[in-house]
Amino acid sequence: MARPDPRRLEVTGKSQLTPNMLRITLGGPGLAGFPEDQTSAYIKLRLPDAETGRDVVRTYTVRNHRTNEIDVDFALHEICGPATFWALNTQVGDTILVGGPGPRKLVHEDADWYLLVGDMTALPAISGNIEMLPDTAIGTAVIEVMDEADIQNIAKPTNFVIEWVVNPHPGDDSHLLVNRVRNVDWSAGNPSVWVACEFSTMRQLRDYFRSERGLDTSNLYISSYWKNGSNEDNHKIAKREDATALA
Structure with a gap:
């Protein structure tokens, strides 16, 4: 089955959520026919690459989905790739081609408890997952951010705990997140563990x-x-090689 053509969406808003997280809101006539209830689904952004002169595709999460708009949050890195460059420089009224949405990757609803783990690139997906849990859900999220000021307020079930790990150098000091996860109390029953980092x-x-x-x-x-x-292209190669090695 052929994939649908990407839709052209308009930048309708731009806001700095935290020092290292920028939100771009997309909408306009091109959003007509976008499936309902797509918070935490993934989309494909077609972006210009100044180095090659060609367009590249980058994958992002729908952080919020309203009737006529979607929010896409960009974790800002020291190395400015095509997605970060576009997010920093785009203005309200600009347009972008967007593919998708792809299926949401959610926790298992029938679990006894939940553990969600990730860094700032996964914060939109983790936030959406937590906000969709029933209020009776119990569990923990361990989220790595670059600065204390990057900590966000996330609507969560009453007995759900969010632990924040501050790491100014994500990717270099990976033990900070790993060690914190190892220290999470392991509850009885069937867990649903969700990790992206x-x-x-x-x-x-x-x-x-x-x-x-x-x-x-x-x-x-x-x-x-x-x-x-x-970059994302080389990362995809590494993921394929890793998957092959596990097979």
Whole structure:
């Protein structure tokens, strides 16, 4: 089945959420026919690449979905790739081609408790996941941010705990997130664990959850959203090679 053509959306808003997180709001006539209730789904942004002169595609999460708008949050990095460059420089009234949405990656609703882990690139998806949990849900989220000022208010169930890890150098000091996760109390019952972060950190956490905690695909979703020192194209190659090695 052929993929639908990307839709052209208009930049309708731009706001600095925290020092290292920028929100771009997209809407306009091109959003007509966009499926309902797509918070936490992924989309594909077609962006110009100044280095190559060609367009590139980058994957992002729908942070919020309203009737006529979607919010897309960009974690800002020291190395400014095409997506960060576009987000920093775009203005209200500009347009961009957007593919998708792709399916949401959500926690398992029938779990006894939940553990969500990620860095700032996964913060939009984690936030959406937490906000969609029933108020009776129990669990923990461990979220790495670059600065204390990057901590966000997330609507959460009453008995759900959010732990923040401050790491000014994500990708370089991966042990900070890994060690905090290892210290999370492991509750009784069937967990649903959701993880998305930097590639090398993901591999350490995957080994912990599979080898030490005995989880598998029935109760573990784990993915890398980026690779330290690599662009998205090279990151995709690394992910394919890693998947092949596991097969």
